[in-house]
Amino acid sequence: MTQPPSSPTAERAPLMPGISDPHDLLHAAAHRLASQFSGHFTEETIERYLFESYTALKRTAKVTAYLPTLAETFAHDRLTALAQSRGAIAHDVPEVLLVCVQNAGRSQMAAALIEHHAQGRIHVRSAGSRPAEEIEPAVLEVMTEIGLDLSAQFPKPLTDDVVRAADVVITMGCGDACPIYPGKTYLDWALEDPDHKSPAEVRAIRDEIDTRARALVDELTNS
Amino acid sequence: MTQPPSSPTAERAPLMPGISDPHDLLHAAAHRLASQFSGHFTEETIERYLFESYTALKRTAKVTAYLPTLAETFAHDRLTALAQSRGAIAHDVPEVLLVCVQNAGRSQMAAALIEHHAQGRIHVRSAGSRPAEEIEPAVLEVMTEIGLDLSAQFPKPLTDDVVRAADVVITMGCGDACPIYPGKTYLDWALEDPDHKSPAEVRAIRDEIDTRARALVDELTNS
Numbered sequence: 001m002t003q004p005p006s007s008p009t010a011e012r013a014p015l016m017p018g019i020s021d022p023h024d025l026l027h028a029a030a031h032r033l034a035s036q037f038s039g040h041f042t043e044e045t046i047e048r049y050l051f052e053s054y055t056a057l058k059r060t061a062k063v064t065a066y067l068p069t070l071a072e073t074f075a076h077d078r079l080t081a082l083a084q085s086r087g088a089i090a091h092d093v094p095e096v097l098l099v100c101v102q103n104a105g106r107s108q109m110a111a112a113l114i115e116h117h118a119q120g121r122i123h124v125r126s127a128g129s130r131p132a133e134e135i136e137p138a139v140l141e142v143m144t145e146i147g148l149d150l151s152a153q154f155p156k157p158l159t160d161d162v163v164r165a166a167d168v169v170i171t172m173g174c175g176d177a178c179p180i181y182p183g184k185t186y187l188d189w190a191l192e193d194p195d196h197k198s199p200a201e202v203r204a205i206r207d208e209i210d211t212r213a214r215a216l217v218d219e220l221t222n223s
Numbered sequence: 224m225t226q227p228p229s230s231p232t233a234e235r236a237p238l239m240p241g242i243s244d245p246h247d248l249l250h251a252a253a254h255r256l257a258s259q260f261s262g263h264f265t266e267e268t269i270e271r272y273l274f275e276s277y278t279a280l281k282r283t284a285k286v287t288a289y290l291p292t293l294a295e296t297f298a299h300d301r302l303t304a305l306a307q308s309r310g311a312i313a314h315d316v317p318e319v320l321l322v323c324v325q326n327a328g329r330s331q332m333a334a335a336l337i338e339h340h341a342q343g344r345i346h347v348r349s350a351g352s353r354p355a356e357e358i359e360p361a362v363l364e365v366m367t368e369i370g371l372d373l374s375a376q377f378p379k380p381l382t383d384d385v386v387r388a389a390d391v392v393i394t395m396g397c398g399d400a401c402p403i404y405p406g407k408t409y410l411d412w413a414l415e416d417p418d419h420k421s422p423a424e425v426r427a428i429r430d431e432i433d434t435r436a437r438a439l440v441d442e443l444t445n446s
Binding site: 022041042044045048049051052054055056058059060064082129130157158159160161163176177178179 | 245264265267268271272274275277278279281282283287305352353380381382383384386399400401402
């Protein structure tokens with residue numbers, strides 16, 4: 001084997017079979033984000049956020065076909081959170097961050113239910129300490145039963161930026177994975193993990209989360 | 224519950240029991256990194272790298288007492304890799320990146336063995352697609368038997384920057400978790416996973432990696 005070229009202008013190597021080249025999609029996404037966050041962040045920060053978001057999702061995602069699109073969504077949300085935490089983007093409603101282990105069940109259900117009951121009066125984000133490959137199919141199913149479509153959601157690793165943007169951080173089974181910042185309310189919800197549970201059990205967890213979500217929305221919007 | 228304050232100047236909330244406040248350590252680390260990488264990166268990039276490295280390690284690490292120190296080491300290495308990939312920091316010897324699933328066994332052994340045999344003629348980094356809580360104790364043990372001390376190493380998630388800096392990327396059991404960039408050599412080593420194996424089995428994996436490491440060092444340094 002000869003020493004491989006290290007020049008960035010080196011000819012593009014053949015891709016591994018079955019892997020499509022995401023570079024063109026990612027570069028187009030970087031341009032879009034740069035124009036959306038112009039004045040808030042340097043191009044360096046935006047480029048780093050996008051490519052690190054892509055690599056973070058690629059490490060754990062099961063379906064990788066849409067990863068450049070998901071990475072753009074994830075990077076956009078992270079940059080928004082960072083700008084909010086600095087007061088550069090409006091922070092008009094309470095920001096709630098839901099954190100569980102896999103971001104595939106509990107935190108996704110809680111995010112959807114709080115968003116549903118708050119009707120725009122709260123903004124939610126969710127993340128996991130060890131994100132799963134995909135949202136639990138049983139969770140998608142029991143949420144569809146009550147009219148909430150989670151099919152566009154995806155498991156995301158917990159990042160510093162979304163913690164900084166949060167007013168309320170709710171942890172569910174993830175221990176002390178979440179950084180502690182001053183000026184925030186930290187709550188822990190003791191909930192069963194829906195992983196490998198029967199549909200009836202997942203429904204019971206959903207209903208328990210729904211009760212807590214309604215109470216939280218009442219508290220945060222009637223203060 | 225009243226709506227929590229969102230001002231960054233809000234009074235510091237009490238920490239959860241058992242969690243020491245890492246903010247002072249992280250801010251001191253940010254100052255050190257800013258002076259080390261002055262002229263290469265903006266303070267924004269350096270601050271983001273440090274705090275995101277800290278949160279990424281905190282998500283998965285078992286022992287969190289030394290996390291600010293480990294986060295500084297991790298951020299320093301990632302910033303170095305990024306600067307190398309841009310030609311801003313010297314890249315004098317081949318850069319080899321080892322990637323396995325947990326960065327707790329195979330990739331750690333391979334990194335240590337390549338570094339040992341290369342004697343400065345190759346630089347190595349390692350990472351995992353789903354980093355474990357700690358290095359496998361059996362792996363530490365069989366490496367100590369041959370005089371290599373891995374006790375200062377720790378499992379790290381795969382990031383975009385270290386892939387960009389690499390000339391050779393060697394994957395071990397992590398599927399297609401690693402982004403593909405042009406101009407790099409990608410190799411896949413089919414190796415048993417030492418997780419939950421007997422000491423004799425871990426020793427055999429170590430020796431198999433040693434054979435491959437010696438051959439790689441020969442190829443990269445005699446071309």
